[in-house]
Amino acid sequence: AQSVTQPDIHITVSEGASLELRCNYSYGATPYLFWYVQSPGQGLQLLLKYFSGDTLVQGIKGFEAEFKRSQSSFNLRKPSVHWSDAAEYFCAVGAPLTGTYKYIFGTGTRLKVLA
Amino acid sequence: DVKVTQSSRYLVKRTGEKVFLECVQDMDHENMFWYRQDPGLGLRLIYFSYDVKMKEKGDIPEGYSVSREKKERFSLILESASTNQTSMYLCASSQITGQGAYGYTFGSGTRLTVV
Numbered sequence: 001a002q003s004v005t006q007p008d009i010h011i012t013v014s015e016g017a018s019l020e021l022r023c024n025y026s027y028g029a030t031p032y033l034f035w036y037v038q039s040p041g042q043g044l045q046l047l048l049k050y051f052s053g054d055t056l057v058q059g060i061k062g063f064e065a066e067f068k069r070s071q072s073s074f075n076l077r078k079p080s081v082h083w084s085d086a087a088e089y090f091c092a093v094g095a096p097l098t099g100t101y102k103y104i105f106g107t108g109t110r111l112k113v114l115a
Numbered sequence: 116d117v118k119v120t121q122s123s124r125y126l127v128k129r130t131g132e133k134v135f136l137e138c139v140q141d142m143d144h145e146n147m148f149w150y151r152q153d154p155g156l157g158l159r160l161i162y163f164s165y166d167v168k169m170k171e172k173g174d175i176p177e178g179y180s181v182s183r184e185k186k187e188r189f190s191l192i193l194e195s196a197s198t199n200q201t202s203m204y205l206c207a208s209s210q211i212t213g214q215g216a217y218g219y220t221f222g223s224g225t226r227l228t229v230v
Contacts, residue, residue, distance in 0.1 A: 009155075034218050043119075043205055043221035044158075090157065092218075101146050101165070101209055102173070103219065107157035 002027040004093045006106035013081050014114045021076040021109050023065075023091035032094030033074040034103065035065055039087045047089075050074065061085070086113045118142075121206050121222035128229050134193040136225050138206030145210060147189035148219065149173075149181065152203040164189055196229045203227075 003026045013019055025031055032051045036044040048059025055067040065076045074091060091106040122137040140147065146165050150158040150173075160173030162181040170181050178200060182190045189208075193200055203226050207219035 036218070036221075041224075041226075043223045044207075044219070045221070046218040049218050102148075102160060102163060105150075105158040107155060 002031055002093045002095045002104055004091055004104050004106045006089075006091055006109050008109045009107070010110050010112065012112040012114060015083050016080050019076075019078045019081045019085070019111070021089050021091075021111070023074045023076065023106060024072055025074065025091075025093045026072065027093060027095055029095075030069070032103070033065075033067060034092040034094075035059065035063070035074075035076045036090045036092065036105075037061075037087045038090065038108075044090060047076070081111075081113055083113045083115060086111055119206055119208050119220050119222040121204075121225050123225050124223060126225055126227045128193075128196050128227065130197060130229055132193075132196045132229075134196045134227065134229075136191040136193075136204055136206075136227070138189045138191070138222055139187055140189075140208040140220070141187065142208060142210070142220065143186065144208035144220075145186075146208060147183065148207045148209075149179075149189065149191045150205045150207065151175070152205055152224070158205065161191065193227075196227075198229050201227060201229045 005024045034049045035047040038044045048057045050057045050067045088108045088110045090108050092103040094103040119140045148163040149161040164170045164183040180192045205224045206222040209219045
């Protein structure tokens with residue numbers, strides 16, 4: 001079965017600084033990979049996804065992520081963080097070979113942005 | 116704009132009550148999901164449905180049941196609410212595809228408090 005780990009529970013960055021949020025997965029083949037963002041009191045919004053092709057994926061709000069098979073990682077990046085990016089970020093993994101559309105979510109990384 | 120609508124944002128119920136959480140999507144999606152979200156635990160799948168009247172247990176189905184009588188509506192039922200079911204409940208939907216993966220579309224969540 002697939003699994004996903006977000007090693008960082010909290011991350012604090014200054015506004016304008018670069019950001020990288022880590023995500024590691026476990027799956028025997030190329031998985032489906034997603035990043036979601038959740039603002040306080042809200043549902044989750046899809047930032048970007050990967051399932052094949054170019055390993056560098058562009059998403060909404062200026063985010064990108066890179067799939068690295070050798071490291072089993074799908075880290076989320078943003079070159080310059082804005083105060084409005086403060087939120088909780090979730091990585092999710094799906095297993096295409098199982099024929100199921102259940103995705104496993106990480107425990108989340110809460111981002112704090114300093115002015 | 117596609118939408119998943121959860122009927123209540125906040126709900127307070129008494130221990131032992133039967134509780135219904137409603138979710139409606141307007142995207143003609145085949146799959147629908149119920150998750151609960153708790154701090155430090157991420158999102159945990161309660162039940163999902165891949166077709167009308169079809170359902171499968173997720174990782175934590177105990178104390179819950181579901182109903183899907185129409186494609187657009189997926190209800191979560193707490194048969195006898197208990198305080199340990201106090202949580203944020205998130206509904207999501209997704210479409211079936213044979214080519215790649217689509218992420219979930221989430222509702223805004225229902226914060227349930229059982230007293």
